[in-house]
Amino acid sequence: MLTDTPLDSQIAAQHDDRLRVLIVGAGIAGITLTQLLRRDGLHPVLVDRMPEMDHPGYMLALMPTVDQALVDLGVHEDYLAAGTPMQRYAFRSHRGKMLRSESMSDLLRVYGDYNGISRGALIEVLTESGCPVTFGTTVQQVTDRTALFVDRDGTPAGEGRFDLIVGAHGMNSRMRSVLGSAAPQVIETGWSGWVGWADDLSDPTLGEEIWGNGFFLGAYPVKNRLGVFLGGPDADLADGPVAFAASVRERVDSLGPRLEASLRAIETAPDPYLWRLDDARAPRWVLPAGVLLGDAAAGFLPTAGIGAGMAIESAWMLGRMLAHADRQTLPVLLEAWERVERPRVEAAQSNSQMLARLMFRRGRVLAWLRETTLRRLSVRAVLGPIVKLVAGRPDPDAVARQALA
Known part of the structure; x- marks a missing residue:
């Protein structure tokens, strides 16, 4: 369960943590990373600009890329029971x-399994052990690792100094510019x-x-x-x-x-x-003032049913690699995380874009040509690149050890 918690209480809880982490955005990716870090003994601060968890939700089809994250969180059986x-x-x-x-x-x-689950049910599974969050709050500015918080009206809401700031605030997140990203590539x-x-x-x-x-x-x-x-x-x-x-x-x-x-x-x-x-792709994930995660890093079209799964995988990779990090080794581990994970996510995103080029066309002749193509292509052929990603999931602990060697 997401529990609305005062910002100063969250900041105070991480006073003695080896890494002080701020996560902006209580979506699937942000919650997954938060819960992984909490399982590792940290107390990440989680904020979201929404006044409450009132997203109407939608359905997700999750490939086995998500399984290890859910196993590590101890909720895999509950995830299977909550979906189909x-x-x-x-x-x-x-x-x-x-x-x-x-x-x-x-x-x-x-x-x-290729599992169908509603967004709301997945969030309930991810937060069943409890998850503090400060609603109605976001980050206006980051200066020298100090985040300035504001409420939904822009009123100052405090500040905090962090070792890592994660922007996971969705497809249209302002956190890209706050953290120093160049404009994303966007497909409308x-x-x-x-x-x-x-x-x-x-x-x-x-x-x-x-x-x-x-x-x-x-x-x-x-x-x-x-x-x-x-x-x-x-x-x-x-x-x-x-x-x-x-x-x-x-x-x-x-x-x-x-x-x-x-x-x-x-x-x-x-x-x-x-x-x-729409579709958006940030040119870099590791930025001068923090990192991007989930839709803020790569916002998918739904055409291949893989976007949420890759967001969970990215959060899992980052969380597992941060288990090896302290304040001195953090930069090299972040660079290694992006070097390994970003090509995987962008390959899946390119597959969804390919399917979109087939789908978002109109005209009877074009529809007939599309169907002629899809009659010849099996699901295995269409999703073959994604199946390769599932089969080739990296080992975050090995990536971390190699980066630190």
């Missing part, structure tokens, strides 16, 4: 016809989508997608329900989900009962979360 394995993937044509259905478990079983797709939840569990192990002519509809199993995503070009979404859902039905011959239930879930949701589909 997505064992198969089905792809439909732009008119709704089933084109192919493939096994995901055959692709990944040697490494672990011009698409967004609504996230909702459906009760149809006719096949609770199947993830299903239709890449339409100017729309995308996907249904993904999580615990006891389906996470639904309905997306399209921003201009087409302007009239709201009911009108856009009606236009989707006009463009297909049949959705089948499961995707029809998914479409209704978006129509009937009182206030579905709108997810902007």
